[in-house]
Amino acid sequence: MVIMDTFSILFILALLLSLFIQLWLSSRQSSTVLSNRATVPEAFSQQITLQQHKKAADYTMAKLAINKIELAYGAILLVVWTLGGGLEFIDTFIRSYGYSNITTGLVVIFGIMLISAVIDLPFTLYRTFKIEQRFGFNRMTAIQFIKDMLLQTALTLVLAVPLVAGILWLMQDASPLWWVYVWAVLLSFGLLISWIFPTFIAPLFNKFMPLENEELRERITTLMNRCGFASNGIFVMDGSKRSSHGNAYFTGLGKNKRIVFFDTLLETLEPTEVEAVLAHELGHFKHHHVRKGLILNAVITLVGLAILAWLIKQDAFYHALGVSNASTYMALILFSMVMPLFSIYLQPVMSYLSRKHEFEADDFAAEQSQPQTLIKALVKLYRDNANTLTPDPLYSAFHDSHPPAPVRVAHLSAKIS
Numbered sequence: 001m002v003i004m005d006t007f008s009i010l011f012i013l014a015l016l017l018s019l020f021i022q023l024w025l026s027s028r029q030s031s032t033v034l035s036n037r038a039t040v041p042e043a044f045s046q047q048i049t050l051q052q053h054k055k056a057a058d059y060t061m062a063k064l065a066i067n068k069i070e071l072a073y074g075a076i077l078l079v080v081w082t083l084g085g086g087l088e089f090i091d092t093f094i095r096s097y098g099y100s101n102i103t104t105g106l107v108v109i110f111g112i113m114l115i116s117a118v119i120d121l122p123f124t125l126y127r128t129f130k131i132e133q134r135f136g137f138n139r140m141t142a143i144q145f146i147k148d149m150l151l152q153t154a155l156t157l158v159l160a161v162p163l164v165a166g167i168l169w170l171m172q173d174a175s176p177l178w179w180v181y182v183w184a185v186l187l188s189f190g191l192l193i194s195w196i197f198p199t200f201i202a203p204l205f206n207k208f209m210p211l212e213n214e215e216l217r218e219r220i221t222t223l224m225n226r227c228g229f230a231s232n233g234i235f236v237m238d239g240s241k242r243s244s245h246g247n248a249y250f251t252g253l254g255k256n257k258r259i260v261f262f263d264t265l266l267e268t269l270e271p272t273e274v275e276a277v278l279a280h281e282l283g284h285f286k287h288h289h290v291r292k293g294l295i296l297n298a299v300i301t302l303v304g305l306a307i308l309a310w311l312i313k314q315d316a317f318y319h320a321l322g323v324s325n326a327s328t329y330m331a332l333i334l335f336s337m338v339m340p341l342f343s344i345y346l347q348p349v350m351s352y353l354s355r356k357h358e359f360e361a362d363d364f365a366a367e368q369s370q371p372q373t374l375i376k377a378l379v380k381l382y383r384d385n386a387n388t389l390t391p392d393p394l395y396s397a398f399h400d401s402h403p404p405a406p407v408r409v410a411h412l413s414a415k416i417s
């Protein structure tokens, strides 16, 4: 019989609590969306039909249902990996080959990542080929799906194996400040990826064509000049190859910045509306949201690593989670598996900050363009992406990176002069 120590009990309690909170919020969201399914909210009744509104409700609920199953499944898996002896089994097995600490660590870490990806595959397949398909969003073929998966795996190996090897090397070096060095490595790596993403990574998955529409390019260039935004080009991405969901973003750092529109977005929006959406994106740039996000992320990473540096020396940390041999790589694995049970309480704070930034960007867009034009664009996007117009306030406060549709539209409406 296994005698669970205090830390194991704490772990189980934290797991149950985080599961409970997330399932409870999901249930609230489902019932709010369902109870508002029969009527289009007043503010949207001109642009969105009852049929479109019902579709958004059904789509939202279908996604929530699969999320709930995945949450419960994930909780069971976490127990199997830790207290159930899954990690211990793999660790003992790989150790028996007698590789060096770093090689053993790499095999164990990437072995577990691979197993987790395979276990998660049915959920990804269900989302893409059942839910997205059923609501008419999916344009991904089976061949494309397999291609993407192979490419993502190859890319992860090329980028992450050297990174993880470097981290394990810094950790085993046993300098008391290893976590500060690892922090510096992680930050530099993150910046490097942001730098190379638009030119080297994104083109592996999509085609980027310079924007050809003369009128639109004219408008966009004028707007960018007015805002002092120097970019390395305006591109249209073939998002329609995988999905009919539309979007726009800017990517890259410094002079390597690019503006990217999904082709699906340009199909539905008028040039003035595209301009309003871009003005919103430029608002993020003007308010330095990317830089603020990077700094916040750096602070959180440093705190996380400091906690890890303490945990790595506690035998109880390994034993409470079903692992008998302390090691640098096992500390990394356990930490990344268990940390979400605690960092989930940061989620509402992060969501709040993100929504604050969205309001600031909207305010900027309202000044540079017209609030009513941005509203028209947003409502079209809500309609075409089947976003719910009636979220539960608590669920939304916890999860939503963007203000819920009614709040956002009301905020912009107040600016119409």
Ligand SMILES: [Zn+2]
Pocket (backbone or CB within 6 Å): 280, 281, 284, 358, 361
């Ligand atoms: Zn935004």
